[in-house]
Amino acid sequence: MLVLTLFSVLFVAVMFVGLYLKSAPVLEGKSVWTLLTASEWRPMKGEFGFFPFITGTLWATMVAILLALPVSLLTAIYLTEYAKPVVKKFVFPALDILAGLPSVIYGVWGVLVIVPWISQRVAPHFVEFSTGYTVMAAGIVLGVMVIPLLVSLFIEIFSSVPKELREASLSLGATRWQTTRRVVLRQTLPGIMASTVLAISRAMGETIAVLMVCGCVIGVPHGLLDACYPLPALIANNYGEMLSMPLYESALMFAALILFVVVLIFNLLSRMVLYRIEKKNA
Amino acid sequence: MIEIQNLNVYIKDNHILKNVNVTLPEKQITCIIGPSGCGKSTLLRTLNRLIDTTEEVRLEGRIMVDGQDSLGHDAEVTELRRKIGLVSQRPCPLPMSIFDNVAYGCRINKMFKKRRELIYHVRQNLRAVGLLDEIKGRIRTPAARLSIGQQQRLCLARSLAVQPAYILADEATSALDPISAKTVEDLFVKLKEEYSIIMVTHTLRQALRIADNVVFMYLGEIIESGPAEQVFHHPQHELTQKYLAGAFS
Ligand SMILES: Nc1ncnc2c1ncn2[C@@H]1O[C@H](COP(=O)(O)OP(=O)(O)OP(=O)(O)O)[C@@H](O)[C@H]1O
Ligand SMILES: [Mg+2]
Numbered sequence: 001m002l003v004l005t006l007f008s009v010l011f012v013a014v015m016f017v018g019l020y021l022k023s024a025p026v027l028e029g030k031s032v033w034t035l036l037t038a039s040e041w042r043p044m045k046g047e048f049g050f051f052p053f054i055t056g057t058l059w060a061t062m063v064a065i066l067l068a069l070p071v072s073l074l075t076a077i078y079l080t081e082y083a084k085p086v087v088k089k090f091v092f093p094a095l096d097i098l099a100g101l102p103s104v105i106y107g108v109w110g111v112l113v114i115v116p117w118i119s120q121r122v123a124p125h126f127v128e129f130s131t132g133y134t135v136m137a138a139g140i141v142l143g144v145m146v147i148p149l150l151v152s153l154f155i156e157i158f159s160s161v162p163k164e165l166r167e168a169s170l171s172l173g174a175t176r177w178q179t180t181r182r183v184v185l186r187q188t189l190p191g192i193m194a195s196t197v198l199a200i201s202r203a204m205g206e207t208i209a210v211l212m213v214c215g216c217v218i219g220v221p222h223g224l225l226d227a228c229y230p231l232p233a234l235i236a237n238n239y240g241e242m243l244s245m246p247l248y249e250s251a252l253m254f255a256a257l258i259l260f261v262v263v264l265i266f267n268l269l270s271r272m273v274l275y276r277i278e279k280k281n282a
Numbered sequence: 283m284i285e286i287q288n289l290n291v292y293i294k295d296n297h298i299l300k301n302v303n304v305t306l307p308e309k310q311i312t313c314i315i316g317p318s319g320c321g322k323s324t325l326l327r328t329l330n331r332l333i334d335t336t337e338e339v340r341l342e343g344r345i346m347v348d349g350q351d352s353l354g355h356d357a358e359v360t361e362l363r364r365k366i367g368l369v370s371q372r373p374c375p376l377p378m379s380i381f382d383n384v385a386y387g388c389r390i391n392k393m394f395k396k397r398r399e400l401i402y403h404v405r406q407n408l409r410a411v412g413l414l415d416e417i418k419g420r421i422r423t424p425a426a427r428l429s430i431g432q433q434q435r436l437c438l439a440r441s442l443a444v445q446p447a448y449i450l451a452d453e454a455t456s457a458l459d460p461i462s463a464k465t466v467e468d469l470f471v472k473l474k475e476e477y478s479i480i481m482v483t484h485t486l487r488q489a490l491r492i493a494d495n496v497v498f499m500y501l502g503e504i505i506e507s508g509p510a511e512q513v514f515h516h517p518q519h520e521l522t523q524k525y526l527a528g529a530f531s
Binding site: 084173 | 368374387440
Protein backbone atom coordinates (compact mmCIF):
# COMPACT_ATOMS: atom_id res chain seq x y z
CA MET A 1 0.00 0.00 0.00
CA LEU A 2 2.63 2.48 1.09
CA VAL A 3 4.76 1.57 -1.91
CA LEU A 4 1.83 2.10 -4.24
CA THR A 5 1.04 5.45 -2.66
CA LEU A 6 4.64 6.56 -2.96
CA PHE A 7 4.66 5.33 -6.50
CA SER A 8 1.66 7.44 -7.49
CA VAL A 9 3.12 10.49 -5.81
CA LEU A 10 6.37 9.83 -7.61
CA PHE A 11 4.49 9.47 -10.87
CA VAL A 12 2.99 12.92 -10.48
CA ALA A 13 6.40 14.34 -9.70
CA VAL A 14 7.94 12.64 -12.73
CA MET A 15 5.21 14.00 -14.96
CA PHE A 16 5.80 17.46 -13.63
CA VAL A 17 9.55 17.27 -14.19
CA GLY A 18 9.07 15.79 -17.65
CA LEU A 19 6.71 18.55 -18.72
CA TYR A 20 9.00 21.13 -17.21
CA LEU A 21 12.07 19.87 -19.09
CA LYS A 22 10.14 19.74 -22.33
CA SER A 23 8.94 23.29 -21.91
CA ALA A 24 12.36 24.58 -20.88
CA PRO A 25 13.25 26.01 -24.34
CA VAL A 26 10.29 28.37 -24.37
CA LEU A 27 11.01 29.33 -20.77
CA GLU A 28 14.56 30.29 -21.67
CA GLY A 29 13.46 33.15 -23.88
CA LYS A 30 10.91 34.72 -21.55
CA SER A 31 9.93 34.72 -17.94
CA VAL A 32 7.01 32.58 -16.78
CA TRP A 33 5.06 35.69 -15.88
CA THR A 34 5.42 37.17 -19.37
CA LEU A 35 4.31 33.92 -20.94
CA LEU A 36 1.26 33.69 -18.69
CA THR A 37 0.10 37.25 -19.15
CA ALA A 38 0.99 37.98 -22.78
CA SER A 39 -1.79 37.73 -25.34
CA GLU A 40 0.24 37.57 -28.54
CA TRP A 41 0.33 34.12 -30.13
CA ARG A 42 2.53 33.96 -33.23
CA PRO A 43 4.37 30.63 -33.34
CA MET A 44 6.14 31.61 -36.56
CA LYS A 45 7.75 34.56 -34.88
CA GLY A 46 8.33 32.70 -31.66
CA GLU A 47 5.78 34.77 -29.70
CA PHE A 48 3.83 32.71 -27.24
CA GLY A 49 1.32 34.43 -24.95
CA PHE A 50 -0.86 32.04 -23.02
CA PHE A 51 -3.27 34.50 -21.50
CA PRO A 52 -6.09 33.90 -24.04
CA PHE A 53 -5.95 30.16 -23.48
CA ILE A 54 -5.84 30.42 -19.71
CA THR A 55 -8.79 32.77 -19.60
CA GLY A 56 -10.58 30.57 -22.13
CA THR A 57 -10.13 27.57 -19.87
CA LEU A 58 -11.28 29.45 -16.80
CA TRP A 59 -14.30 30.95 -18.52
CA ALA A 60 -15.55 27.69 -19.96
CA THR A 61 -14.98 25.86 -16.68
CA MET A 62 -16.67 28.53 -14.64
CA VAL A 63 -19.76 28.59 -16.83
CA ALA A 64 -19.89 24.81 -16.76
CA ILE A 65 -19.72 24.57 -12.98
CA LEU A 66 -22.14 27.43 -12.37
CA LEU A 67 -24.57 25.56 -14.58
CA ALA A 68 -23.89 22.03 -13.39
CA LEU A 69 -23.60 22.57 -9.64
CA PRO A 70 -27.13 23.80 -8.84
CA VAL A 71 -28.73 21.42 -11.31
CA SER A 72 -26.82 18.43 -9.96
CA LEU A 73 -27.41 19.37 -6.33
CA LEU A 74 -31.14 19.77 -6.78
CA THR A 75 -31.39 16.59 -8.84
CA ALA A 76 -29.49 14.59 -6.25
CA ILE A 77 -31.53 16.07 -3.42
CA TYR A 78 -34.73 15.23 -5.24
CA LEU A 79 -33.62 11.68 -5.95
CA THR A 80 -32.38 10.87 -2.47
CA GLU A 81 -34.76 12.85 -0.29
CA TYR A 82 -38.01 13.02 -2.22
CA ALA A 83 -38.32 10.61 -5.11
CA LYS A 84 -40.19 7.33 -4.96
CA PRO A 85 -38.12 4.17 -5.43
CA VAL A 86 -39.68 3.67 -8.86
CA VAL A 87 -38.21 6.94 -10.09
CA LYS A 88 -34.78 6.00 -8.77
CA LYS A 89 -34.97 2.66 -10.53
CA PHE A 90 -35.26 4.39 -13.88
CA VAL A 91 -33.02 7.38 -13.29
CA PHE A 92 -29.96 5.65 -11.83
CA PRO A 93 -29.20 3.49 -14.90
CA ALA A 94 -29.86 6.48 -17.15
CA LEU A 95 -27.29 8.48 -15.19
CA ASP A 96 -24.75 5.71 -15.55
CA ILE A 97 -25.28 5.63 -19.29
CA LEU A 98 -24.95 9.40 -19.55
CA ALA A 99 -21.79 9.38 -17.47
CA GLY A 100 -20.29 6.70 -19.67
CA LEU A 101 -21.01 8.34 -23.04
CA PRO A 102 -17.83 9.23 -24.94
CA SER A 103 -17.23 12.95 -24.86
CA VAL A 104 -17.29 13.23 -28.65
CA ILE A 105 -21.02 12.48 -28.45
CA TYR A 106 -21.50 15.50 -26.21
CA GLY A 107 -19.48 17.48 -28.72
CA VAL A 108 -21.71 16.42 -31.59
CA TRP A 109 -24.77 17.25 -29.55
CA GLY A 110 -23.25 20.68 -28.86
CA VAL A 111 -22.57 21.33 -32.53
CA LEU A 112 -26.00 20.14 -33.67
CA VAL A 113 -28.15 21.65 -30.92
CA ILE A 114 -26.44 24.16 -28.67
CA VAL A 115 -24.38 26.07 -31.23
CA PRO A 116 -27.33 26.78 -33.57
CA TRP A 117 -29.51 27.60 -30.59
CA ILE A 118 -27.04 30.21 -29.39
CA SER A 119 -26.44 31.57 -32.83
CA GLN A 120 -30.13 31.88 -33.76
CA ARG A 121 -31.98 32.34 -30.49
CA VAL A 122 -29.69 33.75 -27.84
CA ALA A 123 -27.06 35.83 -29.59
CA PRO A 124 -29.41 38.05 -31.67
CA HIS A 125 -30.67 39.61 -28.43
CA PHE A 126 -27.21 40.81 -27.53
CA VAL A 127 -24.92 41.06 -30.57
CA GLU A 128 -25.26 41.52 -34.29
CA PHE A 129 -23.85 38.21 -35.27
CA SER A 130 -22.46 35.13 -33.60
CA THR A 131 -21.55 31.79 -35.07
CA GLY A 132 -22.64 30.17 -31.85
CA TYR A 133 -19.21 28.70 -31.25
CA THR A 134 -18.70 30.49 -27.97
CA VAL A 135 -17.75 30.36 -24.31
CA MET A 136 -21.42 29.76 -23.65
CA ALA A 137 -21.55 26.72 -25.92
CA ALA A 138 -18.39 25.30 -24.38
CA GLY A 139 -19.73 25.97 -20.89
CA ILE A 140 -23.09 24.35 -21.58
CA VAL A 141 -21.60 21.26 -23.21
CA LEU A 142 -19.06 20.90 -20.40
CA GLY A 143 -21.73 21.52 -17.79
CA VAL A 144 -24.05 18.90 -19.22
CA MET A 145 -21.11 16.52 -19.41
CA VAL A 146 -20.24 16.79 -15.74
CA ILE A 147 -23.84 16.74 -14.48
CA PRO A 148 -24.15 12.92 -14.50
CA LEU A 149 -20.81 12.64 -12.75
CA LEU A 150 -21.80 15.18 -10.10
CA VAL A 151 -25.26 13.73 -9.59
CA SER A 152 -23.87 10.22 -9.06
CA LEU A 153 -21.28 11.51 -6.61
CA PHE A 154 -23.83 13.61 -4.72
CA ILE A 155 -26.30 10.74 -4.51
CA GLU A 156 -23.61 8.55 -3.05
CA ILE A 157 -22.70 11.23 -0.53
CA PHE A 158 -26.29 11.97 0.50
CA SER A 159 -27.06 8.27 0.84
CA SER A 160 -24.22 7.96 3.31
CA VAL A 161 -26.05 10.25 5.74
CA PRO A 162 -27.59 7.96 8.36
CA LYS A 163 -31.36 7.71 8.39
CA GLU A 164 -31.35 8.42 12.13
CA LEU A 165 -29.91 11.86 11.53
CA ARG A 166 -32.76 12.84 9.24
CA GLU A 167 -35.27 11.37 11.68
CA ALA A 168 -33.72 13.30 14.56
CA SER A 169 -34.33 16.50 12.64
CA LEU A 170 -37.84 15.53 11.55
CA SER A 171 -38.70 14.58 15.13
CA LEU A 172 -38.06 18.13 16.22
CA GLY A 173 -40.70 19.41 13.85
CA ALA A 174 -38.49 20.21 10.88
CA THR A 175 -39.88 19.83 7.38
CA ARG A 176 -38.12 17.67 4.84
CA TRP A 177 -36.62 20.69 3.13
CA GLN A 178 -35.37 22.15 6.41
CA THR A 179 -33.83 18.80 7.22
CA THR A 180 -32.15 18.64 3.84
CA ARG A 181 -30.79 22.14 4.01
CA ARG A 182 -29.72 22.30 7.63
CA VAL A 183 -28.67 18.74 8.32
CA VAL A 184 -28.00 16.74 5.16
CA LEU A 185 -26.23 19.51 3.23
CA ARG A 186 -24.34 20.58 6.30
CA GLN A 187 -23.17 17.09 7.07
CA THR A 188 -22.07 16.48 3.49
CA LEU A 189 -20.48 19.85 2.74
CA PRO A 190 -16.91 18.46 2.62
CA GLY A 191 -18.02 15.74 0.21
CA ILE A 192 -19.89 18.22 -1.95
CA MET A 193 -16.80 20.39 -2.19
CA ALA A 194 -14.53 17.49 -3.02
CA SER A 195 -16.90 16.34 -5.77
CA THR A 196 -17.10 19.82 -7.17
CA VAL A 197 -13.33 20.05 -7.38
CA LEU A 198 -13.28 16.71 -9.15
CA ALA A 199 -15.84 18.03 -11.62
CA ILE A 200 -13.82 21.20 -12.13
CA SER A 201 -10.73 19.15 -12.88
CA ARG A 202 -12.71 17.07 -15.33
CA ALA A 203 -14.11 20.16 -17.02
CA MET A 204 -10.70 21.82 -17.26
CA GLY A 205 -9.10 18.81 -18.84
CA GLU A 206 -11.91 17.93 -21.22
CA THR A 207 -10.70 18.27 -24.78
CA ILE A 208 -12.73 16.92 -27.67
CA ALA A 209 -16.20 18.13 -26.73
CA VAL A 210 -14.90 21.62 -26.00
CA LEU A 211 -12.75 21.78 -29.07
CA MET A 212 -15.81 21.12 -31.23
CA VAL A 213 -17.89 24.00 -29.89
CA CYS A 214 -15.54 26.63 -28.46
CA GLY A 215 -14.73 28.38 -31.71
CA CYS A 216 -10.96 28.00 -31.35
CA VAL A 217 -10.33 31.68 -31.97
CA ILE A 218 -7.24 33.04 -30.26
CA GLY A 219 -8.22 35.99 -28.13
CA VAL A 220 -9.17 36.83 -24.60
CA PRO A 221 -12.92 36.21 -24.23
CA HIS A 222 -14.79 39.07 -22.58
CA GLY A 223 -18.21 37.54 -22.36
CA LEU A 224 -20.37 34.49 -22.86
CA LEU A 225 -20.80 35.20 -26.55
CA ASP A 226 -17.11 35.43 -27.39
CA ALA A 227 -15.28 32.48 -28.83
CA CYS A 228 -12.63 30.92 -26.66
CA TYR A 229 -9.72 28.56 -26.98
CA PRO A 230 -9.04 26.53 -23.83
CA LEU A 231 -5.64 24.95 -23.20
CA PRO A 232 -6.58 21.32 -23.96
CA ALA A 233 -8.04 22.37 -27.30
CA LEU A 234 -4.85 24.27 -28.11
CA ILE A 235 -2.71 21.24 -27.41
CA ALA A 236 -4.91 18.79 -29.29
CA ASN A 237 -5.36 21.04 -32.32
CA ASN A 238 -1.69 21.76 -32.87
CA TYR A 239 0.09 18.71 -31.70
CA GLY A 240 0.79 17.31 -35.17
CA GLU A 241 2.01 20.40 -36.96
CA MET A 242 4.26 21.75 -34.26
CA LEU A 243 6.92 19.11 -34.86
CA SER A 244 8.63 21.30 -37.42
CA MET A 245 9.21 24.11 -34.94
CA PRO A 246 11.07 23.15 -31.78
CA LEU A 247 9.95 26.19 -29.85
CA TYR A 248 6.32 25.49 -30.76
CA GLU A 249 6.50 22.02 -29.30
CA SER A 250 8.01 23.42 -26.16
CA ALA A 251 5.23 26.00 -25.96
CA LEU A 252 2.55 23.32 -26.16
CA MET A 253 4.31 21.40 -23.42
CA PHE A 254 4.20 24.52 -21.36
CA ALA A 255 0.46 24.71 -22.01
CA ALA A 256 0.16 21.21 -20.63
CA LEU A 257 2.26 22.22 -17.65
CA ILE A 258 -0.03 25.16 -16.91
CA LEU A 259 -3.07 22.89 -17.02
CA PHE A 260 -1.34 20.42 -14.79
CA VAL A 261 -0.40 23.04 -12.22
CA VAL A 262 -3.82 24.69 -12.19
CA VAL A 263 -5.59 21.38 -11.58
CA LEU A 264 -3.04 20.49 -8.92
CA ILE A 265 -3.49 23.80 -7.14
CA PHE A 266 -7.25 23.35 -7.21
CA ASN A 267 -6.99 19.94 -5.66
CA LEU A 268 -4.58 21.05 -2.99
CA LEU A 269 -6.75 24.02 -2.10
CA SER A 270 -9.80 21.84 -1.74
CA ARG A 271 -7.83 19.39 0.42
CA MET A 272 -6.94 22.24 2.71
CA VAL A 273 -10.51 23.46 2.98
CA LEU A 274 -11.73 19.91 3.57
CA TYR A 275 -9.17 19.43 6.27
CA ARG A 276 -10.30 22.64 7.96
CA ILE A 277 -13.96 21.65 7.86
CA GLU A 278 -13.31 18.16 9.13
CA LYS A 279 -11.18 19.43 11.96
CA LYS A 280 -13.89 21.84 12.95
CA ASN A 281 -16.59 19.17 13.05
CA ALA A 282 -14.82 16.19 14.54
CA MET B 283 -53.70 12.03 26.58
CA ILE B 284 -53.14 9.76 23.60
CA GLU B 285 -55.93 7.37 22.66
CA ILE B 286 -55.11 4.81 20.03
CA GLN B 287 -58.26 3.40 18.43
CA ASN B 288 -58.37 0.40 16.11
CA LEU B 289 -54.92 1.11 14.77
CA ASN B 290 -53.70 -1.14 11.97
CA VAL B 291 -50.35 -0.67 10.29
CA TYR B 292 -49.31 -2.45 7.12
CA ILE B 293 -45.86 -2.28 5.58
CA LYS B 294 -45.85 -3.62 2.05
CA ASP B 295 -48.18 -6.58 2.54
CA ASN B 296 -47.24 -7.32 6.12
CA HIS B 297 -49.73 -6.64 8.85
CA ILE B 298 -47.39 -5.14 11.47
CA LEU B 299 -49.74 -3.67 14.07
CA LYS B 300 -53.03 -5.47 14.52
CA ASN B 301 -56.05 -3.65 15.86
CA VAL B 302 -54.25 -1.74 18.58
CA ASN B 303 -56.43 -0.08 21.20
CA VAL B 304 -54.81 1.60 24.17
CA THR B 305 -54.84 4.82 26.11
CA LEU B 306 -51.58 6.44 27.19
CA PRO B 307 -52.23 8.60 30.25
CA GLU B 308 -50.70 11.98 30.94
CA LYS B 309 -47.74 12.78 33.17
CA GLN B 310 -46.89 9.15 33.72
CA ILE B 311 -44.34 6.71 32.40
CA THR B 312 -45.81 4.08 30.15
CA CYS B 313 -43.46 1.23 29.32
CA ILE B 314 -44.01 -0.86 26.22
CA ILE B 315 -42.55 -4.32 26.53
CA GLY B 316 -42.54 -7.41 24.37
CA PRO B 317 -40.27 -9.71 22.44
CA SER B 318 -38.12 -8.44 19.57
CA GLY B 319 -40.01 -7.74 16.37
CA CYS B 320 -43.42 -7.42 18.00
CA GLY B 321 -43.90 -3.88 16.72
CA LYS B 322 -42.88 -1.64 19.61
CA SER B 323 -40.74 0.67 17.52
CA THR B 324 -43.38 0.73 14.80
CA LEU B 325 -45.95 1.84 17.34
CA LEU B 326 -43.73 4.69 18.54
CA ARG B 327 -42.95 5.73 14.98
CA THR B 328 -46.64 5.78 14.20
CA LEU B 329 -47.34 8.04 17.16
CA ASN B 330 -45.14 10.84 15.80
CA ARG B 331 -45.72 9.88 12.16
CA LEU B 332 -42.07 9.15 11.48
CA ILE B 333 -43.54 6.04 9.92
CA ASP B 334 -44.43 8.31 6.97
CA THR B 335 -40.81 8.08 5.84
CA THR B 336 -41.14 4.32 5.39
CA GLU B 337 -41.98 3.13 1.89
CA GLU B 338 -45.31 1.46 1.14
CA VAL B 339 -46.89 1.91 4.51
CA ARG B 340 -50.65 1.97 5.13
CA LEU B 341 -52.26 3.27 8.31
CA GLU B 342 -55.81 2.61 9.49
CA GLY B 343 -57.62 3.74 12.59
CA ARG B 344 -57.34 6.81 14.74
CA ILE B 345 -54.82 8.20 17.17
CA MET B 346 -56.37 10.94 19.23
CA VAL B 347 -53.70 13.26 20.60
CA ASP B 348 -55.32 15.74 22.97
CA GLY B 349 -58.60 15.20 21.17
CA GLN B 350 -57.30 15.55 17.60
CA ASP B 351 -56.80 12.68 15.19
CA SER B 352 -53.12 12.66 14.28
CA LEU B 353 -53.73 10.27 11.40
CA GLY B 354 -56.39 12.50 9.86
CA HIS B 355 -55.89 14.27 6.56
CA ASP B 356 -55.78 17.68 8.17
CA ALA B 357 -53.22 16.68 10.80
CA GLU B 358 -50.22 19.01 10.95
CA VAL B 359 -47.39 16.52 10.94
CA THR B 360 -44.57 18.94 11.78
CA GLU B 361 -46.55 20.41 14.68
CA LEU B 362 -47.39 16.89 15.84
CA ARG B 363 -43.74 15.95 15.82
CA ARG B 364 -42.82 19.03 17.78
CA LYS B 365 -45.40 18.07 20.35
CA ILE B 366 -44.24 14.46 20.58
CA GLY B 367 -40.48 14.30 21.07
CA LEU B 368 -38.44 11.21 20.26
CA VAL B 369 -35.26 9.92 21.83
CA SER B 370 -33.78 7.09 19.82
CA GLN B 371 -31.73 4.09 20.81
CA ARG B 372 -28.42 5.39 19.52
CA PRO B 373 -27.80 9.04 20.34
CA CYS B 374 -27.72 11.02 17.16
CA PRO B 375 -26.32 14.53 17.55
CA LEU B 376 -26.81 16.82 14.58
CA PRO B 377 -23.59 17.85 12.79
CA MET B 378 -23.23 21.12 14.68
CA SER B 379 -22.22 22.50 18.05
CA ILE B 380 -23.79 21.55 21.36
CA PHE B 381 -25.54 24.88 21.50
CA ASP B 382 -26.85 24.62 17.94
CA ASN B 383 -28.13 21.11 18.59
CA VAL B 384 -30.43 22.39 21.30
CA ALA B 385 -31.21 25.60 19.47
CA TYR B 386 -32.02 23.75 16.22
CA GLY B 387 -35.63 22.92 17.03
CA CYS B 388 -36.25 26.36 18.53
CA ARG B 389 -34.99 28.00 15.35
CA ILE B 390 -37.02 25.68 13.15
CA ASN B 391 -40.14 26.43 15.13
CA LYS B 392 -39.30 30.15 15.38
CA MET B 393 -39.79 30.08 19.12
CA PHE B 394 -37.78 33.15 20.04
CA LYS B 395 -37.30 36.55 18.54
CA LYS B 396 -34.43 37.65 20.72
CA ARG B 397 -31.09 35.91 20.73
CA ARG B 398 -30.78 36.42 24.45
CA GLU B 399 -33.98 34.48 25.06
CA LEU B 400 -32.74 31.63 22.89
CA ILE B 401 -29.44 31.42 24.75
CA TYR B 402 -31.24 31.43 28.08
CA HIS B 403 -33.62 28.70 26.91
CA VAL B 404 -30.82 26.50 25.57
CA ARG B 405 -28.88 26.76 28.82
CA GLN B 406 -32.01 26.02 30.79
CA ASN B 407 -32.59 22.78 28.91
CA LEU B 408 -28.96 21.75 29.12
CA ARG B 409 -29.20 22.28 32.85
CA ALA B 410 -32.36 20.18 33.03
CA VAL B 411 -30.43 17.15 31.77
CA GLY B 412 -27.41 17.90 33.94
CA LEU B 413 -25.13 18.79 31.04
CA LEU B 414 -24.62 22.49 31.56
CA ASP B 415 -21.95 22.17 34.23
CA GLU B 416 -20.27 19.19 32.60
CA ILE B 417 -19.69 21.01 29.33
CA LYS B 418 -18.72 24.38 30.72
CA GLY B 419 -16.87 26.37 28.10
CA ARG B 420 -17.46 23.77 25.40
CA ILE B 421 -20.97 24.76 24.43
CA ARG B 422 -19.80 26.00 21.03
CA THR B 423 -17.77 22.86 20.23
CA PRO B 424 -19.08 20.03 18.04
CA ALA B 425 -21.61 17.79 19.77
CA ALA B 426 -19.94 14.71 18.33
CA ARG B 427 -17.09 15.16 20.80
CA LEU B 428 -19.30 14.39 23.80
CA SER B 429 -19.32 10.92 25.31
CA ILE B 430 -22.15 8.62 24.26
CA GLY B 431 -23.97 9.10 27.55
CA GLN B 432 -23.65 12.86 27.28
CA GLN B 433 -24.82 12.73 23.69
CA GLN B 434 -27.97 10.91 24.74
CA ARG B 435 -28.70 13.53 27.36
CA LEU B 436 -28.05 16.19 24.74
CA CYS B 437 -30.63 14.50 22.51
CA LEU B 438 -33.06 14.60 25.41
CA ALA B 439 -32.34 18.30 26.00
CA ARG B 440 -32.83 18.90 22.28
CA SER B 441 -36.24 17.26 22.43
CA LEU B 442 -37.25 19.14 25.57
CA ALA B 443 -36.21 22.46 24.02
CA VAL B 444 -39.13 22.47 21.58
CA GLN B 445 -41.50 22.13 24.54
CA PRO B 446 -43.23 18.87 23.72
CA ALA B 447 -46.05 17.39 25.78
CA TYR B 448 -45.02 13.80 25.14
CA ILE B 449 -41.66 12.10 24.97
CA LEU B 450 -41.14 8.84 23.17
CA ALA B 451 -38.04 6.85 24.06
CA ASP B 452 -37.07 3.77 22.07
CA GLU B 453 -34.65 1.77 24.22
CA ALA B 454 -33.06 5.09 25.04
CA THR B 455 -30.68 3.67 27.63
CA SER B 456 -29.67 0.41 25.97
CA ALA B 457 -26.63 1.80 24.15
CA LEU B 458 -25.25 3.49 27.26
CA ASP B 459 -22.87 2.38 29.97
CA PRO B 460 -24.58 1.46 33.27
CA ILE B 461 -23.91 4.77 34.96
CA SER B 462 -25.10 6.90 32.04
CA ALA B 463 -28.11 4.60 31.69
CA LYS B 464 -28.98 5.21 35.32
CA THR B 465 -28.59 8.96 34.87
CA VAL B 466 -30.91 9.02 31.87
CA GLU B 467 -33.39 6.73 33.59
CA ASP B 468 -33.49 9.02 36.62
CA LEU B 469 -34.03 11.95 34.29
CA PHE B 470 -37.12 10.30 32.85
CA VAL B 471 -38.53 9.78 36.32
CA LYS B 472 -37.94 13.45 37.08
CA LEU B 473 -39.43 14.52 33.77
CA LYS B 474 -42.73 12.75 34.24
CA GLU B 475 -43.86 15.63 36.43
CA GLU B 476 -44.09 17.75 33.33
CA TYR B 477 -44.22 15.35 30.42
CA SER B 478 -46.04 12.18 29.44
CA ILE B 479 -43.41 9.57 28.73
CA ILE B 480 -43.81 6.51 26.55
CA MET B 481 -40.79 4.28 26.50
CA VAL B 482 -39.88 1.00 24.89
CA THR B 483 -37.57 -1.10 26.97
CA HIS B 484 -36.05 -4.56 26.82
CA THR B 485 -34.90 -4.47 30.41
CA LEU B 486 -37.82 -5.60 32.49
CA ARG B 487 -35.96 -4.48 35.58
CA GLN B 488 -36.02 -0.98 34.23
CA ALA B 489 -39.74 -1.20 33.51
CA LEU B 490 -40.28 -2.56 37.00
CA ARG B 491 -38.36 0.35 38.50
CA ILE B 492 -39.97 3.23 36.70
CA ALA B 493 -43.17 2.26 34.90
CA ASP B 494 -46.54 3.56 36.04
CA ASN B 495 -48.25 1.76 33.20
CA VAL B 496 -47.22 -1.22 31.16
CA VAL B 497 -48.24 -2.29 27.67
CA PHE B 498 -47.31 -5.81 26.67
CA MET B 499 -47.17 -6.52 22.94
CA TYR B 500 -46.82 -9.76 21.09
CA LEU B 501 -46.68 -10.25 17.30
CA GLY B 502 -48.19 -6.86 16.57
CA GLU B 503 -51.00 -7.10 19.07
CA ILE B 504 -51.47 -5.61 22.49
CA ILE B 505 -51.99 -8.56 24.76
CA GLU B 506 -52.32 -6.73 28.01
CA SER B 507 -52.06 -3.21 29.32
CA GLY B 508 -52.69 -1.44 32.58
CA PRO B 509 -51.06 -0.15 35.74
CA ALA B 510 -47.57 -1.56 36.26
CA GLU B 511 -48.46 -3.13 39.58
CA GLN B 512 -51.30 -5.10 38.01
CA VAL B 513 -49.50 -6.23 34.83
CA PHE B 514 -46.32 -7.25 36.62
CA HIS B 515 -47.78 -8.90 39.66
CA HIS B 516 -51.19 -10.10 38.54
CA PRO B 517 -50.92 -10.65 34.78
CA GLN B 518 -54.23 -11.76 33.35
CA HIS B 519 -53.03 -13.27 30.13
CA GLU B 520 -51.08 -16.48 29.79
CA LEU B 521 -48.64 -14.93 27.27
CA THR B 522 -47.83 -12.12 29.64
CA GLN B 523 -47.17 -14.57 32.43
CA LYS B 524 -44.88 -16.61 30.20
CA TYR B 525 -43.00 -13.57 28.99
CA LEU B 526 -42.49 -12.20 32.48
CA ALA B 527 -41.49 -15.59 33.85
CA GLY B 528 -39.08 -16.27 31.02
CA ALA B 529 -37.49 -12.92 31.23
CA PHE B 530 -37.28 -12.78 35.00
CA SER B 531 -35.61 -16.14 35.47
N1 LIG C 1 -39.51 -0.83 6.83
C1 LIG C 1 -39.99 -2.07 7.09
N2 LIG C 1 -40.25 -2.91 6.08
C2 LIG C 1 -40.72 -4.14 6.32
N3 LIG C 1 -40.95 -4.63 7.54
C3 LIG C 1 -40.72 -3.84 8.59
C4 LIG C 1 -40.21 -2.51 8.42
N4 LIG C 1 -40.06 -1.97 9.64
C5 LIG C 1 -40.44 -2.91 10.53
N5 LIG C 1 -40.85 -4.04 9.90
C6 LIG C 1 -41.33 -5.26 10.54
O1 LIG C 1 -42.26 -4.91 11.51
C7 LIG C 1 -42.16 -5.77 12.64
C8 LIG C 1 -42.04 -4.94 13.89
O2 LIG C 1 -40.83 -4.23 13.87
P1 LIG C 1 -40.40 -3.26 15.06
O3 LIG C 1 -39.12 -2.64 14.68
O4 LIG C 1 -41.53 -2.37 15.36
O5 LIG C 1 -40.19 -4.30 16.24
P2 LIG C 1 -39.68 -4.01 17.72
O6 LIG C 1 -40.73 -4.53 18.61
O7 LIG C 1 -39.28 -2.61 17.86
O8 LIG C 1 -38.42 -4.95 17.78
P3 LIG C 1 -37.07 -4.71 18.61
O9 LIG C 1 -37.41 -5.01 20.02
O10 LIG C 1 -36.13 -5.71 18.05
O11 LIG C 1 -36.65 -3.30 18.39
C9 LIG C 1 -40.95 -6.65 12.40
O12 LIG C 1 -41.42 -7.93 12.02
C10 LIG C 1 -40.23 -5.98 11.28
O13 LIG C 1 -39.62 -6.94 10.46
MG1 LIG D 1 -37.38 -1.57 18.17
